[in-house]
Amino acid sequence: MAGTIPRLAVRAVLVHQDRxxxxxxxxxxxxxxxxAPGGGVVPGTSLIENLSREVFEETGLHITVMDPCLVNEFHDPSTGYHQVDIxxxxxxxxxxxxxxxWTDAEHVVTDRRWVSAEEMKQVRFKPDSLADVAFATSGVSYDPLEVIVR
Structure with a gap:
């Protein structure tokens, strides 16, 4: 869909005790x-402020936001929807x-769990590179356009 501006979102790669x-x-x-927890960016606030707010809303946790580690894009070819997650x-x-x-303000999040690298093999998740990025010690990755799945 020509002329559609991608939605910008932020997500937390939050590993605690190897989960x-x-x-x-x-x-x-x-x-x-x-x-990963997170959500859409509100214009006029920093990515870090947005991420801290989103994680708290979805989980009740307070976080320290550090360095970026992944940029992921996904889209829906049938509607033209395009989102960029940092x-x-x-x-x-x-x-x-x-x-x-805990319930989030929008009553959207229905499950929250801490998952080990081994348990990730039994979980359906997106983006495809999330487990690799989460359990790596450093580096920044880029996932090109993935098709949205539900």
Whole structure:
């Protein structure tokens, strides 16, 4: 779709005690697809502010945002929707416990879990490179345009 501006989002690669935090952002069990916490960028606020806000809204956790580690693009060829996600390595500030009763303001996130590298093999997630990036010690990666899946 010509003329459509890509949506910009930020996501947290948050590894604590060798486990990556994943969320499911499909209300009412519409999908089992997991992803890193985060969301759309609000104009006029920094990427770091946006990411800190989004992670808190989705999980109740406070984080320190560090360096970018992945840029991922995905799109829907049938609608022209295009999103660019910038992933940042993050650390938990304070407790890494997530209250099981926590609900995000939009009631979209239905599952939050800490997953080991081995457990990632049993989880359906996007983007495809997330596990490799999360459990690497450094570097920045780029995932070119992936087709949206649910």
């Amino acid at each position: 990556l935090l994943l969320v499911n952002a499909y209300p009412d069990g519409q999908s089992d697809l997991m992803c 992933y940042f390595r993050c650390q938990v500030k304070g407790s890494a416990s997530i209250d099981p009763a």
